[in-house]
Amino acid sequence: MTAGPAGASRRGVSKLTVRDVRELCNGVRQLVLTHPAGATLPSFVPGSNISIEWAPGRWNSYSLTGPALEPDHYAISVRLDNSGHGGSRWVHELGTGDVVTVNAPVSAFAPVLTARHHILVAGGIGITPILSHVRAALEWDRSFELLYTFRPGSGAHVEELLELCADRISIVHSARALQAALESALSDRPLGSHLYSCGPLPMIEAVQQLARQAGWHGQRVHSETFGVGPLDAGQPFAAKLGRSGMLVPVPSGVSLLEALLSKGIEVPNLCRQGVCGECKLPVRGGSIDHRDLYLTDDDKASGDCIMPCVSRAAGDLVELDL
Template sequence: MSARLDLVVATVDDSVPGTRSLTLVAPGGGRLPSYTPGSHLVIDVPAGEGRARRGANAYSLTGESIDPQHYAVSVLRCAPAAEGGTAAGGSAWVHGLAVGDRVTATPPRSAFAPVHRATRHLLVSAGIGITPLLSHLRSHVRWGRDVELVHVCRDGRGAHVDELAQLAGDRVTVLHDRADLAADLAVRLADQPLGTHLYTCGPPGFMDAVVATATDLGWPASRVHLEPFGVEALDPGEPFTVGLGGEVVEVPSGTSLLEALEDAGRVVPNLCRQGVCGECRVPVAAGSSPVLHRDLFLSDDERARGDVVMACVSRALPAADGRAHLEVAL
């Protein structure tokens, strides 16, 4: 199991309806590990109160990333999930925390870092999707980079809206209507200097619309970066097979490798089932197809080696012979 941080809830802010903002500190005070803008904190969620199992949820860090004295997260209260899923159960648990409560978490990790070679950074968010982009904006302002942010939220229910204006002034545009955003983006995305990178976070349909607009206007995929909310934002994927020491198991579209392994009677340690905690790491043996990594845990170097897979979210890609197959060592 990955190393854990012990943290204490220092403040609770419920001023935005439906969203709870927390600051978390080390029990004895002092500095916490620095992190890359766009990082998330994976907080352990205990079982109970509608949650069938203990789990973990990833929440984007919104505060200062360099030598921080506290970690700050903002969590939207989700509707109850079917069968006690940890995403909704985790948000309900966070909304029940009080000052002085203790939590454990893995150190911050990022799969949504700013591209520092970019000449300009265009940030586009919706709703609680503002959280990873707030840390981007904070970093760009600190280092004097060229940045602008467009955010859409319901009037009166926008987390961090006042903070955005204080941080970056007229470089921030806040809208309250999706149609207004669509019109704004059609103009804004058509008139960006060469070398601009686009970053977007929000509900899947929103991000699909942003990416579609950028694609229609000729943006290369290499300059468009997405931060999905979690496993529910992933597509079902193509079917593939997995080899288990001579036994071959089918992994249909919509079924995770982790679920297929469990159905085959294999025990795989797991916690979050969302690609963020790193518990379900499975070794991949030689002769396997390329891996479609969809987790938020492995580093770029680990992904490039192709010798491990996070079984809860990642899949096999077709090899040169057209076959999609993973050989795993359990």
């Protein structure tokens, strides 16, 4: 899902053992994790993810794809990202019997239980949280359909989904085909339907735009993305800590979060992609170049908080309430 180091204590940390490793498709590896004593693991809400420590203080979050109720294992599917920080490469080097440190499941992408119908849209490895939605819909006999788009040969879990979904899955391999299928779905589904999408940011933005054009209320449209994507290095600036007066320089190409951590200032964080909200900091003064996907438009307009993992000062100085 997303990657990043943590600068504060973790909640619900446990040690799990890699029971099984399998290559799902080109570049995607599935890991099955179990309790070393064979104990049942905590249940989780569909759309949940766990965080795995892949280096001291460095954590990646991955969506859970297996059964959610009193599971005997946690399953994750990880796409190798050669341009990433190294977490996915570490996962792809794990073998059966290895022990990993795991954080308790959390979710911000759960299905709406009162929805009359669920339209699920997945792009590439974005199928991972969507798969848990499919499992829950089948278990609780909820109405749903799945639109899955991926490059030929890169469809993780596709055989499993074809078996699970039968005629409720549509597979497409282009943005144009996805648009056509989604336009049809959005035009005649029952009132009270909800739309969920997970995948690359451009796909999610396209899905949201199509929903708006079709007259869907924003409260019925849900998404989970992998992050903001590549960002420009930005101009250097300084962060003033309002409580001590300390100035922390933030060079071009270095995030505010990294600069604070390098000075020994603990900031809780997880995704480092502007998605999870873990590192949100209060701001006393200064203009902000908001680059995150977490804060609302009202939050950004107020100018009293910043996501330091991706956002920067819009000028030479930002004052934090630290």
